Amino acid sequence: MHDSRHISTPTRQIHQVLTLLLLTALGGSAAVSCTKDVPGHSSTSPVIDFTSTTVTKTLVQDISDIHEFNIWGCAYGNTSTPSTAVFDQVRVTSGGTDNSWTYNGIRYWKAGMTYDFFGLYPTAAGASLNLETREFTITGYNALSISDPDGTQSDLLLASATGLTYDPATQPDGPGAVQLTFTHLLVKISIAVRTEGLGEGTVSLTDLQLLGPEPVGTYTSDGGWSEIPDQGNDIIKEYSPVQPDGTDLTDKGETFIDDLLLIPTEHPSAYQVRISYTENGTSPGKDITVAIPAIPFWKPGESYLYTLTIKGDYIGFDRPLADDWDDADGGIIIVD
Numbered sequence: 001m002h003d004s005r006h007i008s009t010p011t012r013q014i015h016q017v018l019t020l021l022l023l024t025a026l027g028g029s030a031a032v033s034c035t036k037d038v039p040g041h042s043s044t045s046p047v048i049d050f051t052s053t054t055v056t057k058t059l060v061q062d063i064s065d066i067h068e069f070n071i072w073g074c075a076y077g078n079t080s081t082p083s084t085a086v087f088d089q090v091r092v093t094s095g096g097t098d099n100s101w102t103y104n105g106i107r108y109w110k111a112g113m114t115y116d117f118f119g120l121y122p123t124a125a126g127a128s129l130n131l132e133t134r135e136f137t138i139t140g141y142n143a144l145s146i147s148d149p150d151g152t153q154s155d156l157l158l159a160s161a162t163g164l165t166y167d168p169a170t171q172p173d174g175p176g177a178v179q180l181t182f183t184h185l186l187v188k189i190s191i192a193v194r195t196e197g198l199g200e201g202t203v204s205l206t207d208l209q210l211l212g213p214e215p216v217g218t219y220t221s222d223g224g225w226s227e228i229p230d231q232g233n234d235i236i237k238e239y240s241p242v243q244p245d246g247t248d249l250t251d252k253g254e255t256f257i258d259d260l261l262l263i264p265t266e267h268p269s270a271y272q273v274r275i276s277y278t279e280n281g282t283s284p285g286k287d288i289t290v291a292i293p294a295i296p297f298w299k300p301g302e303s304y305l306y307t308l309t310i311k312g313d314y315i316g317f318d319r320p321l322a323d324d325w326d327d328a329d330g331g332i333i334i335v336d
Contacts, residue, residue, distance in 0.1 A: 046174030194253025
């Protein structure tokens with residue numbers, strides 16, 4: 001069992017930008033759909049509304065890929081007092097191609113209060129906002145349990161905007177636009193296989209598996225990821241060739257497990273790669289299991305490409321270099 005560790009979120013912001021527009025109730029807005037007023041808030045106060053811009057460098061390629069997300073928000077008089085909920089897992093839905101977003105129950109800014117907001121995609125992810133500590137928590141998230149409508153693994157995106165205030169004397173039209181910049185919370189793993197220096201010999205891949213603990217963790221806005229210890233060695237992802245004799249490998253290499261999203265960890269070596277292959281069509285084939293290198297740690301929002309190189313009697317495991325959702329490779333580790 002490996003220890004529970006905190007993995008900090010990188011400072012770089014990779015994801016899409018969503019903008020909270022604060023509009024006057026008198027002026028109205030085509031971008032918001034409201035069913036009722038919130039008691040205790042004046043209808044002449046600025047209204048919280050949503051619009052959006054484009055997305056770059058992510059599995060979510062464009063704002064049209066996100067049709068809805070959940071929003072949490074709280075308001076407080078000072079940092080030592082408990083907060084009042086403004087949004088509590090409220091569904092925000094895209095209105096179409098005009099970048100409009102709708103939600104039920106109109107909300108207004110209140111003078112003299114400070115506001116914190118948290119947006120989370122996908123909406124199936126469970127989370128909560130502690131009104132006393134104002135810490136946002138995603139509890140027990142399983143990276144393999146939630147899929148997009150097309151059946152692909154879902155990205156996990158979080159945005160926050162905290163410490164926002166409204167002063168009518170200096171902001172007669174409201175505080176203005178509040179940006180929620182969504183960032184990756186997961187890591188992206190890819191596994192490739194290639195040969196080296198085998199001449200006329202043929203190596204055929206018959207099976208490739210990534211083995212390891214169930215990718216489950218809890219994320220907090222203050223502490224980052226805490227892994228949930230798991231001694232399991234499950235098949236996380238598997239590639240099985242369609243051809244009965246396997247897939248022939250080349251020196252150029254090919255990626256067989258691509259863009260797999262997992263929980264960040266300081267224990268990547270808890271995961272292993274099992275490879276089965278034949279040489280020159282001979283039987284029986286070889287079956288080898290190699291642990292993922294312990295370094296580098298898997299950090300949120302980064303991509304890692306692991307390349308197994310079959311060369312003679314050993315397999316070389318290329319050590320990856322982390323990048324922002326871009327593949328990179330580095331030094332070699334020899335496995336007898």
